[in-house]
Amino acid sequence: MAIGAEFRAYLSDVFGSLGKLSTRRVFGLDGIFLDGILLGFVIDGRIHFRTDETSLGDYVRGGGKPYAFTKRTGEHIVTSYYSLPERIYDEPEELLRWAQHAHAAAMQSPSAKKRRAARARRVAKSGHTRDRRPPRSMRRGPRSV
Secondary structure (H helix, E strand, O other), rough: OOOOHHHHHHHHHHHHHHOOOEEEOOOOOOEEEEEEEEEEEEOOOEEEEOOOOHHHHHHOOOOOOOEEEOOOOOOOEEEEEEOOHHHHHHHHHHHHHHHHHHHHHOOOOOOHHHHHHHHHHHHHHHHOOOOOOOOHHHHHOOOOO
């Protein structure tokens, strides 16, 4: 189920001060992006943010659960995306702080570092100072919130 307009407006209100917020489908889920970086997902109406070693304990202590799924091969995967504790939804300032931590965790993830390195290699190879990917409007990309 896609994120509804009302929930998208809620996300925009809370996270708008952090940067450009957008949403799009990723792996069959509704992804939340901040300045093009995947912060988390909305699953069954609940936000699941990316965690790291420093933030994981806060999620666990607050009752957050990891997003997990089973592959077609039967392999069970537990991700680093945890549901927010219920109390956070009623505290916009606290929700903003958790989003900032999720953004920092996403920026330090191995996949994000790998993408940045690949982009730097492309730029160095082409001799351009700017990445020459097509404009975002020409790519299948996130919808602005």
